[in-house]
Amino acid sequence: MFKKFVLATSLAAMALSGAHAAEITFDEAIAGATVFEFDGDGDMVVDVRFGTDDPEGFNTVGPGANQTYISEPGLExxxxxxxxxxxxxxxxxxGTLSFGFATIDPDTSVNFTVYDDNDNVLGSTTALATFDTGGDFPEALASVSFAGLASYATFDFFGVGSRYIIDNFNGTFGSTEDRTPDAVPVPGALALFAPVAAGLFARRRKAKK
Ligand SMILES: [Ca+2]
Ligand SMILES: [Ca+2]
Ligand SMILES: [Ca+2]
Structure with missing residues (x-):
């Protein structure tokens, strides 16, 4: 009963907030692949395609169990x-995209940039990996919010570390999700709507008397 209630309320909260439902955990073994497609919301329909120009491809490995933002394996x-x-x-x-990243060496950062279909930048963020979270390797959580419909995003890792690991790539990109841009009501529309709602409410109260 309690579980049912929690599920119902969390689903309702997700519907209200348009919360993130899709997450890529990189737990499939894909050593050496240069392109790989993932389903983030479990409906068997592919949502994202990760790729690299590195002919060696990427891997799914470590970096150990003590990280806060990476549940190994991640994409390396x-x-x-x-x-x-x-x-x-x-x-x-x-809406918002976020992911954890770790690196083997300190003083390593990531630039994450989100683009629309016409190559316009919708948003970007830079995050520096640190030991602040208590992990065995420096790490950080990168997060960026943007307006509009994103088509693709790029990662540039830079600094001392020569290898990266990312994990838990999270956002509203699942095939079961509402991906209408700007689906959240704007405050102006709410302000216009509020007096109408108040008027309706007053009329109903009058009718009840
Ligand atoms: Ca993982
Ligand atoms: Ca899907
Ligand atoms: Ca780089």
Missing amino acids: GTTLLDTDLFVEFLGGAV
């Missing part, structure tokens, strides 16, 4: 390219 690859990794959203992405 080179940091030595200008764009080390890219992700295409096969049905688009809206």
